[in-house]
Amino acid sequence: MTTRLDRIRGGMYGLLTGDALGVPYEFSAPQDIPERRLIDMSPPPGFARAHSSVPEGTWSDDGAQALLLLASLVECQSVDLQQFTESLMDWCRNGAMTPDGRVFDIGIQTRQALENFARYGNPLTCGPNQERSNGNGSLMRTLPCAFIVTSNPADMIARARRQSLPTHAHPRSQLACALYALMAWQMVEGRTPIEALDYAQDTLQQGVDPGEQAELSLILDGRLDRSQGSGYVVDSLWSAIRCVLATDNYEDCVREAIALGNDTDTTACIAGGLAGVLYGEQGIPALWRHALQGRSIVEDVLARLATSAAQEQY
Ligand SMILES: [Mg+2]
Numbered sequence: 662m663t664t665r666l667d668r669i670r671g672g673m674y675g676l677l678t679g680d681a682l683g684v685p686y687e688f689s690a691p692q693d694i695p696e697r698r699l700i701d702m703s704p705p706p707g708f709a710r711a712h713s714s715v716p717e718g719t720w721s722d723d724g725a726q727a728l729l730l731l732a733s734l735v736e737c738q739s740v741d742l743q744q745f746t747e748s749l750m751d752w753c754r755n756g757a758m759t760p761d762g763r764v765f766d767i768g769i770q771t772r773q774a775l776e777n778f779a780r781y782g783n784p785l786t787c788g789p790n791q792e793r794s795n796g797n798g799s800l801m802r803t804l805p806c807a808f809i810v811t812s813n814p815a816d817m818i819a820r821a822r823r824q825s826l827p828t829h830a831h832p833r834s835q836l837a838c839a840l841y842a843l844m845a846w847q848m849v850e851g852r853t854p855i856e857a858l859d860y861a862q863d864t865l866q867q868g869v870d871p872g873e874q875a876e877l878s879l880i881l882d883g884r885l886d887r888s889q890g891s892g893y894v895v896d897s898l899w900s901a902i903r904c905v906l907a908t909d910n911y912e913d914c915v916r917e918a919i920a921l922g923n924d925t926d927t928t929a930c931i932a933g934g935l936a937g938v939l940y941g942e943q944g945i946p947a948l949w950r951h952a953l954q955g956r957s958i959v960e961d962v963l964a965r966l967a968t969s970a971a972q973e974q975y
Contacts, residue, residue, distance in 0.1 A: 667941040668849050669808045670963060673731070675937015676804055676930050677724040677959065678949050679915040683926030684721050685710035687766075691890070691922035700916045702952045712765055718952035721766040723801040723930040725758040730824055731805035732758075732962050735969045738809075740823040746784035749827065750775055760955030766926075768798040768892075774828040788830035795833045797897035799825035801927045803838040804934040807845035808966060814864045817846050829894070832876045837894045840865055840880065841931070844902070848938045854905050890921025890928045897924065901931035911936045911944045 663671070685704050686694055688711055699705045702717045712721075729752055733745040748757065753775050756762035770789050777787035788794075806821045821842035822835040829835070840861050847857035862881060869877050880895055888900035900921055908914040914936040918929040937945060 663941040665849065665851075666967070667943075668851075668938045669966070671937035671939075671941040671944060672804055672808070672845065672849065672934050673727070673937070673959060673963060674942050674945055674950065674953070675911060675915075675940075676727055676934035677720045678937070678945050678953055679918065679929035679931075679933020680720040680724040680801075680926045681718050681953055682915055682933075682949065683919050683929035684712055684715060684719065684766075686919050686922070686925040687711040689922050689925065691920065694920050694922050694925075697913075697916045697920055700919050702949060715763075715765055716761070716954060718949075718954045719760050720953075720955070721926050722752075722764070722768065722771070722798075723927050725752050725764075726798075726802035727804055727930075727934075728758040728958065728962055730802050731808065731966065734805055734809050734820075735962070735965045738969075740806075740820050742784040742823065742827060745824065746775075746778055746787070746827040750778060758958060760958065768796055768828075770794050770796050771798045771828045778827065784827040788826050788828045790830035792831060792833070794829065795831050795837075795894045796829065796892045797894045797924065797927050797931070798892075799829035799834055800837050800841060800894050800898060801930050803841050804845055806838075806842040807849050807938075811846075814843060815868060817842050818865065818868050832873050833880060834894050836865065836869065836873065836877050837880055837898050841898060845935060845938060848935060854902075854935065854939060858902065858906075888921055890918065890923040890925065892924045892927065897928060897931060900928050901935070904928070904932040905935045905939070908936075911940045912946050912949075 695705050704710050729748045751757040774788045818839045821838040825835045825838045843861035844857045847860050883895040883899045889896050890900045904914050904917040915929045915933045918932040919925045
């Protein structure tokens with residue numbers, strides 16, 4: 662039986678570990694990914710690893726941005742877009758929330774959004790909002806929304822959508838983040854993944870304006886498509902959720918996500934966050950926990966969360 666604190670710690674470490682585990686396999690086609698039991702922090706000999714100069718166990722943009730969002734939520738008690746977007750700039754320029762100060766991975770849309778922010782300073786308008794601008798770059802950092810206590814699903818939907826705005830402003834990206842946050846929130850509260858997913862879908866359908874129902878239907882219909890582990894937000898969401906539903910432990914879940922190939926670090930990050938909530942920190946293999954770089958950064962943010970007024974229900 663895990664406690665709420667176990668689930669939150671597990672979620673954060675699950676996200677970061679999945680991201681770090683997926684980094685060497687990023688951009689590989691599924692047929693080039695090693696067999697599942699060989700998927701590890703260091704790929705088997707002979708594998709052409711991505712980001713070959715990055716030390717084993719280093720999280721990428723996904724993990725850094727999720728940590729920034731958690732820190733921002735704790736500090737501001739809500740999504741303060743100005744503060745949060747400035748912190749994204751601090752990551753991009755100075756390597757904030759990275760284990761070694763290096764930024765080695767940044768999405769095209771996020772780069773464009775931060776360039777817009779640097780030029781105009783408006784977090785409400787800097788995020789691209791074209792239909793083609795629906796990468797998974799805001800979904801990958803959404804999880805911490807689920808860690809801040811609320812009893813109101815409308816709060817959860819609003820904060821998940823709002824944190825997406827500065828980089829991924831299209832309604833599809835916002836709604837995908839909301840679906841994921843609702844599901845993660847219910848899992849933090851102790852529901853099973855399938856109960857949490859059903860709740861998230863029902864709640865979002867009731868909470869979305871008529872003008873956005875078509876976008877939401879498009880997202881929900883993605884449940885029927887084959888998982889591709891791509892960077893498209895709808896595929897990424899369902900690829901990750903399916904890995905959680907299809908496995909019964911953390912290790913198999915994130916290996917399943919990486920075996921899809923393509924955007925491996927992000928699929929494993931999105932899936933690993935949920936799996937970490939489900940199985941707790943101790944459910945993450947010890948070897949992987951010990952291999953993760955930058956643990957003191959994570960502990961610092963988690964300590965701030967634990968002492969913040971937002972956490973009254975430990
Ligand atoms: Mg990444």
